[in-house]
Amino acid sequence: MSKQVSIGKVNIGGGNPIAIQSMATFKISDTQRAVEEIKRLKAVGCDIMRFSVSDEQDANAFSVIKKQVDTPLVADIHFDYKLALKSIDGGADKIRINPGNIGGEDKVEQVAKALRANKIPVRVGSNTGSIEKEFLTKYGKNEVSLGESALKKVALLEKFGVEDIVISVKASDVRLMVKAYEYVAKKTQYPLHLGVTEAGTEYSGVIKNSIGIGSLLLNGIGDTIRVSLSADTEREVIAAKSILSALDLRKDCVTLVACPTCGRCEWDCMPFAKKVEDYVKNINKPLKVAVMGCPVNGPGEAVDADIGVAGSKQHCYVFKKGKIILKVEKEQIESVFFGEIDKCLQ
Ligand code: SF4
Structure with a gap:
């Protein structure tokens, strides 16, 4: 040492x-x-x-x-x-x-x-x-x-x-x-x-x-x-x-998980991941956040995430540890998801 x-x-x-x-x-x-x-x-x-x-x-x-x-x-x-x-x-x-x-x-x-x-x-x-x-x-x-x-x-x-x-x-x-x-x-x-x-x-x-x-x-x-x-x-x-x-050497920050998307993705996942990245950059608490391309595989693939979002053609789904907890209109997902992130930090 x-x-x-x-x-x-x-x-x-x-x-x-x-x-x-x-x-x-x-x-x-x-x-x-x-x-x-x-x-x-x-x-x-x-x-x-x-x-x-x-x-x-x-x-x-x-x-x-x-x-x-x-x-x-x-x-x-x-x-x-x-x-x-x-x-x-x-x-x-x-x-x-x-x-x-x-x-x-x-x-x-x-x-x-x-x-x-x-x-x-x-x-x-x-x-x-x-x-x-x-x-x-x-x-x-x-x-x-x-x-x-x-x-x-x-x-x-x-x-x-x-x-x-x-x-x-x-x-x-x-x-x-x-x-x-x-x-x-x-x-x-x-x-x-x-x-x-x-x-x-x-x-x-x-x-x-x-x-x-x-x-x-x-x-x-x-x-x-x-x-x-x-x-x-x-x-x-x-x-x-x-x-x-x-490398798990820093705990006082948010880890963002985002899928690369594939043919199953039917919403603007990547721009939303960017918004989330920007939102969490000043948060100095440990939290794993996921932004996934589809609700079919997203929650399961990001089962380790404390909170995540996956989108379909019509809606977005907020999930915690792989379990969907909210179905949200796409227009509201930004405010709802950021609010849910804030709740996780309380
Ligand atoms: S979460 Fe869905 S959209 Fe993203 S890579 Fe996996 S299957 Fe494709």
């Missing part, structure tokens, strides 16, 4: 639930927008929010935002160790740095001192673009060079007394990413932050992330995840939640 590390009020590793992280696509110095974004993503299941910090204004923004939200915030810093110190001063709950580009070991030591004094963790790691030259020369671009690059950074932080470390070894190549995390997991107890980099648009990105993150989680590897997508950040969080929910 990985070591427990606390990121603000969220504990990761040590058998705690897998945490979902996302990253803002704009500057944190736009504090009002940042607060709105943190709240918007929290509502759909984001546990930890990361912001890039590229100047002093960004670093100073943490103290303003921290007063308005309770989601733990991560400061992502490159090149300037002073921005790391300022972000820590401002109340960042974790920082993400590359010790290799913040100005030498003495600077890393200063950041390490601030981390220890404020009891906050740090994430370090590598990706295929930042493999250390010595490992690239020795091993080529593979899981060993990716893993050893990350572990070298870990060793440097340990040298300066930092104990709360999170590691990532991201790659865009899913097989390489999986092997690299497996490699690192064998060599360390620190919690691992999983992700596939440059995963692509929503469709291909969700596929890549589901395979990469999902296969690692199935083998008990990984403590926080980010599903990077070239899409709205809300979609990242919803995708992450769906991966965890599919």
